[in-house]
Every structure is written in C-alpha cells, then in structure tokens.
Amino acid sequence: MSETTFRRRLALIDRDGTIIVDKVYLSDPDGIEFAPGAIEGLQLLRDAGFALVLITNQSGIARGYFDVATLERIHDRLKFMLAAEGLQLKAIYFCPHGPDDGCDCRKPAPGMIRKAMRDFAVRPHEAVIIGDSDADMGAAGVPGVRVAAPRASATIGAAHDFLEAARRARALLAPNGRTRRD
Ligand SMILES: [Mg+2]
Ligand SMILES: [Zn+2]
Numbered sequence: 001m002s003e004t005t006f007r008r009r010l011a012l013i014d015r016d017g018t019i020i021v022d023k024v025y026l027s028d029p030d031g032i033e034f035a036p037g038a039i040e041g042l043q044l045l046r047d048a049g050f051a052l053v054l055i056t057n058q059s060g061i062a063r064g065y066f067d068v069a070t071l072e073r074i075h076d077r078l079k080f081m082l083a084a085e086g087l088q089l090k091a092i093y094f095c096p097h098g099p100d101d102g103c104d105c106r107k108p109a110p111g112m113i114r115k116a117m118r119d120f121a122v123r124p125h126e127a128v129i130i131g132d133s134d135a136d137m138g139a140a141g142v143p144g145v146r147v148a149a150p151r152a153s154a155t156i157g158a159a160h161d162f163l164e165a166a167r168r169a170r171a172l173l174a175p176n177g178r179t180r181r182d
Helices: 038-047 068-083 111-120 162-172
Strands: 009-013 050-057 091-095 127-131 144-146
Touching (some): 111 127, 144 162
Parallel strands (some): 009 050, 050 091
C-alpha cells in the first residue's frame, strides 16, 4: 500500500475468548493458548494496515486473584509469543476493576476504547472492535465484530473463529466502503 493511500486503522481486540482461550482469571503466563485462527487473523489485520491493540477487562486484579505485576508477566509472554509470529501489539489497555467499582474503563464502558482512539488519533469509523462478548460490542460508536469463543456454544451471527472475524473487520474498513476479496 502506497503512502498516499494509507489510512490509519485501529483494531481494538479483546483478549480472553478472542485471541487466547479463556482460562477464566488466567494468572499463569504458561497458560496462554492461542484461540483458533488467532495468529492468522492477526497477521491478516497487520497486513491490511491495522495497528493491533489489546483491550481487556481484568477484574481478577480487583478480586485479588492476581496482581498487576503478574498480569504484566502474562502480557510479556503473550508479546513474546506473538513476536515469534511476526506480530506486535502497539498497546495493551486493561481494566483492573471489578463490576461494582463504577469505573469508566471496564467494558462495556467506553473508557479504554476512547483512550485508545485518542492515543492513536483515530475516529470511530477508523477503528473496529473484535470480541467474544456483548460487553465488547459497540462502545464509543466503533463498529464491532463478534467472534464465537472457542469451546463455547456458538453465538448466532458470530464469526466462527478469529480469522473469519479478522476478515469481517477488514471488510468493514475497506477503502470506499467496498468489501475486499481475499
Ligand atoms: Mg472476552
Ligand atoms: Zn476499570
């Protein structure tokens, strides 16, 4: 893609149940297991010019199951594993709060999405959210693509894996609104 046709695009990607298998309050870096199609889908988004950003609720911190240092070890290993596949997360945003804390960052609240758009200077139509839960969808006017979590019962209309979700996300933000072909 030439400089003149470059469009800034941001993929705001959920972590658990979306790119890694949801282990429910994962507290062990060795427990990271990529979801089906995760690597291929992230590579597709990268190649389509998306900046890859992780947006994740981590209430296990508020619940006392693990601390921020542990979360950072998990994310360091995740980044290491992704780097082996030629992938780089441009940023990771996490909410450490619990459901009753009244914060503005725990999805479905839009705080992390808004902050990412500010940090990367993109507008809602230049971003897409990919996630496995209702809480991921539609924050701050950003279109969402739903992916069925591995090992969960299928959600009607959801992409069956992350690669399909990535293709849908790419199509949503194709130049001139046209759907691209693979
Ligand atoms: Mg999730
Ligand atoms: Zn929060």
